[in-house]
Amino acid sequence: MSSETVAIVGSGVSGLSAARYLAANGFQPTIFEAYSDLGGQWNRANPKSGVWPQMRTNTGKFATKLSDVQYPAGTALFPRNGEVLAMINEFAEKFALRRCIRFNSTVTRLERADAGYSVTWTDERGEEHTARFDRAVVASGRFNKPEIPAIPGLDGFTGAGGVVHTFDYKEPERFRGMRVLVCGGSISSLEIASDQAMGGAASVSLAQRRQRFVMPKMVAGAPLEYFVFTRAGALRLADTPDETLLADAKELLLRIGGNPARYGAPAPHDDLAKAGVTGSQHYLNLIAEDRITVRPWISHLEGNIVHYLDGTQEETDAIIVGTGFDLNLPYLDDEISDIIALTRKGMNLSEFTFHPELPGLAFLGLWAQLGPYPVVLEQQARYLAYAWAGLAPMPTESELRDGVRRCIQENHHTGYREQHEMAIRFAKLAGTDPAGVVNERLAAVLEKSAVTGEMFRIVGPDALPDAAARLIADFDAHAPLDVQRELAEAISPVLASRG
Structure with a gap:
């Protein structure tokens, strides 16, 4: 076993897992x-x-945790943020990780040095x-530098509630009684618009560049x-033509979430690749109840008056911007940044x-993704360590050079990856994928x-030893009933034939 020293930047899920x-x-x-x-x-x-x-997860607890620990009995299917933090703390305590952490230590430079790496903090x-x-x-995270859109007049907005990015949405109650405009079609934007519509805002509008298909987080239980x-x-992603994947995905989205136009939102583009996908349990229903008004994107602002691209306008008291994040790795020196084309x-x-060109250096969790990250x-931390x-x-x-070429050709860091594909990708690399080595x-x-x-x-x-039993228990508790029935019908003849 190695006794080499390793510097890890960040004590979130990725850093602790590593x-x-x-x-x-x-x-x-x-x-x-830091x-x-x-x-x-x-x-x-x-x-x-x-x-x-008040934020709760928008992903199920079975996929929003680390496999070495369990949520306490009675934890809701979609845990509170504090319950996720408690799970992370339990993980850290179980493996005595706190003793590895230098708290209040802000890394200002990471560079190559003496066949290793020098860290300044x-x-x-x-x-x-x-x-x-x-x-x-x-492992310092992908989502900590808010991206503010270039909207003429935004800097001079005079509404009493000001302008805030979803990243800094810490006091939802301060917007009560205000006319609130949320900008963006991301999950955070839809969730915050819903939060305000149900939490006492006088009115809620949401401005977006395009209408996406919207996935609920629960479907028929x-x-x-x-x-x-x-x-x-x-x-299926690996061996199915893109056209088929898109057609199947669109059919599924329409089946579980419906066409947003039927709720009163604009119709999304017929091409799913151009429309895109987002998610929220309540958003479309709140549109149908006239508690959220969907607007086109913003042309410009004058004082507290918002002018939209369709020529309409309205007064607003507060603007909440949810237009994404820039990758933020300011401590990487110029040489490393140039090598990875940051x-x-x-x-x-x-x-x-x-x-x-950077042996002994690894990067964890620095892509945008649909679905829960833990x-x-x-799996990526295991791949790295193994x-x-x-x-x-x-x-x-x-x-590795072939891998970098594939990254460029396939635009690995453009758009969103998908949770299931990424997890299996890393598990195969780590030698932990169960394909072909378990019973029927x-x-x-x-x-x-x-x-x-x-x-x-x-x-x-x-x-x-109990991993399979835990997975089956989650399946029995949460998989759609029709899927469970189909599986039981398919398995029963196999079991019967074996006596």
Whole structure:
């Protein structure tokens, strides 16, 4: 086992997962955390967190956790943000990760040095320190630098509620009684518009560049993950023509969410690739109830008057902007930034993790994604740790260069990846994908299951004896009833034939 030192930037889910698996394989991780506590985005007291007090997950708890820990009995299907943070803390305590963390340590520079990497950071007193490490992991998060759109007049907005990005939406109650405009079609925008419409705003409008299809987070008592983020769905992505995938996805979206136009929203583009997808449980129903008004994008502002591209206008008291985030890695030195071709939206890496010209450096969780991150981040951390430890093949330099070329050709950091595809991608690389090594009954459940962390603890390094039972229990509790019936009918003849 290795005794090499590893610097990890960030103590969110990705950084903690990396530390857990690196430490288990003999590495000596040191986590640098700018804040005074761990948790990253899920610690809403952290200035770099975009979580608001009442926020609950929009993804099921079975896919919004790490596989080494469980939520307490009685936890709601969609946990409160504080419950997610408690889960992360339990994970950190279980593996004694706090002792690895330098809190109040802001990394200001990461550069190559002496066949390793040099990290410079400032402590809570503002004093600067530098240390060398054998390896380094960039895990400081994808969503901590809000992108503000260039709207003429936005800087001079005079509404009493001002302008705030969804990232800084910390006091929902201060907008009560106000005319609120939310800008953007992301999940956060729709959730905040819904929050305001149900929370006492005088009126709520939402301005968007295009109408997207909207996915609810529950369909007939089953979580969305069991419809759109299944193992079978991920495996189809590899060998099905794009046209077929888009047609099937559109049919599913219309079946589970309906056409937004039927609720009173604009009709989305007929081409799903141009329309796009977003999600919210309440948004479309609130439009149907005339509690949210959908507007086109903004032309310009004059004082507190918003002028829209269709020539209409309205007065508003507060603007909440939800137009995304720029990639924020200011501590990478120019050499590293140039090698990975860093932009405000992405970088060029092999399998989202390594670069052939930067041995000993890894990047975790720095892409935009549809679906919950924890399962994917856990699998990427395992891939990283196992590759460095020799438990999984470390790509050769030639393979890494091929990976970078694929990244460029396939635009890995453009648009959104999908949770199920990314989790299986990393599990295959880590040697933890259960394909072909489980019995027929379990294989049938796996195919129809949402992609969860337990799926990748059945075989391979760090397998858990109860992982399959936990996955089946989640399936029985949450999979659509018709899927469960179909599976039972398909399995019964097989079991009967074996006596």
